[in-house]
Amino acid sequence: MGAGLRTWLNVLVLSFSFVIIIWHRGILDGWNHQAEVDTINWEIGGGIYWHEKYDPYDPFTLTDSHGPVPYQLKKEINAGNLEPILISQATIYPDGHMQTVLLKGIDPEQMILALPTAPLDTMINEIPAVIGTRMAKSIKLKTGDYMTVRWRDVNGVFDAADIRIVGVFKTNVPSVDNGQIWLPLDRLQKMMQMPDEATIIVAAKEVSEPILTSSWEFKDHDFLLSDLTEMIRSKSIGGSIMYIILLLLAMLAIFDTQVLSIFRRQREIGTHMALGMTRGQVIRLFTVEGAMHGILAALIAAIYGIPFLYWQSVAGLSMPAGTDDMGMAVAEKILPVYSVGLVISTTLIVLIVVTIVSFLPTRRIAKMNPTEAIKGKVI
């Protein structure tokens, strides 16, 4: 293969890496962004006051992690800026099986979360409940169906009642769906004999100065979303292998091009030295030349990459069925988001890598004898 063709192929592979890295990271950022937006809309609002004993990873703490809504927050709650939610454990018996669930009490008139709670505002004998599609599927119930629920109230006394499903909602956020049943707050407070109590209190807008009260702690977005970000990062490692391979391939190609060009251009190197260049200057010259491959690749990547990336950001990437069960918010379609920082950092990383890879073979120049180089055995 001619050196020219080979160089172009190498530059092309490098440009692929460019586009795929940016695309892949754009998908991750888009995914992250979409998951954050969904989580905020459906679950965490502008942040949450947690009861000091509340631990979402340990349902057994639920018996203790509730308390009266502090009077300092009452005004905000009445203004619709805060929404108390009471959480407790219960057992249901859908067609004879036993299953532990979380009962979550919420005001049917709340406007803070995207949860469609309005159907809970109904006068029926049974306890009205809404559930998500995942839950509906797992317990095989639909709107209008009944089931028995059994719970222990604040005194540890068992009680049971019938629940009637008044609505099924579809959400991208599994953590407000899986294993959960949403009830009117006042009904749950009555069932548990915990009048005016809550486990968490969700804020409508981001709270810059949380109101300090004893036994309640404010958790902000940074805290509540950190798990999510971590999860997306860990789930996406498989995807990054692809671009690591491409980048390695491109690095190998650049390295090979450099080795070849230094070998072929010995006479030129000798000439540079005869004309008074120091070895350091010749090394710099060849390193810069190699690094130019990176810049060339960036330009080529821009030519076909920008239309492709733009199309993706409009059309979106359809997520395969099954990603629903990943335990995090996944929309059916993810729109990649390309930030300036993403493009600049990717470009910088690739250019730095290319420069280092271009530099390595030039150390051979330092060992060259100018008189031998000028003879230029090759060519």
Added chain:
Amino acid sequence: MDNSNIIQIENMWKQFPMGGGKFTALENINLTFGKGEFAGLVGPSGSGKTTLLNIIGSLDVPTKGSTIILDKSISDLTHKEAAQLRNHHLGFIFQTYNLLPVYTVFENVEYPLLLLDYTSDERHKAVLDALEWVGLSDKEKSRPAQLSGGESQRVAIARAMVKRPEIVLADEPTANLDAENSHHILQMMEKLNKELETTFIFATHDEKVIKYIRRKISLLDGKIEKDEHLEMGDRRPETGDGRPETGGRA
């Protein structure tokens, strides 16, 4: 050291390692060159011409003895100092021209000046002067691939001369040229030698070159056999101004 000597070589040896032993390429060389000389190292293949030229050019170092170029001892220079010496004071002309293929004629000639502290205006003027000396003012935008052998070598001469070095070293400059072109470039170098008082040292076994040189240093098996100053009578009279259009004397 005698101030009129810009090159002073004393008891200089050059040996190359070879199969466990050593091969002596230059043996006890004693030579001095003054300013403005037009000299040739002459001898059969393998006699050590290129080796001697490379040492004078600070591209290589002697094994023994001293070689002093413009008051600097070649053996004692660091790589950087040697590069600086070449950069400021020495010009090279090669048998194979060795132009940088991606640059234009102008850029090739400008190149050595980029390594020196010339301003852009100074560079421009110096390059145009140098191209005029070699009669290639109209080719400044051409690339090396578009030039004939004779033209390429004239560009190489312009490149060697553009910074007006004290010494120009030319290794077989005519070996790839036909008779007519050889005479052209020799006339050109002779003219520059006179006008700028540049010292020229050739390594050659080309009779055409020998007709021009004023000092003939004969090498044989790494030793100086003869060192003769040639009579003007040995040489044919000057013709014209050395421009290529005037034709050669083949």
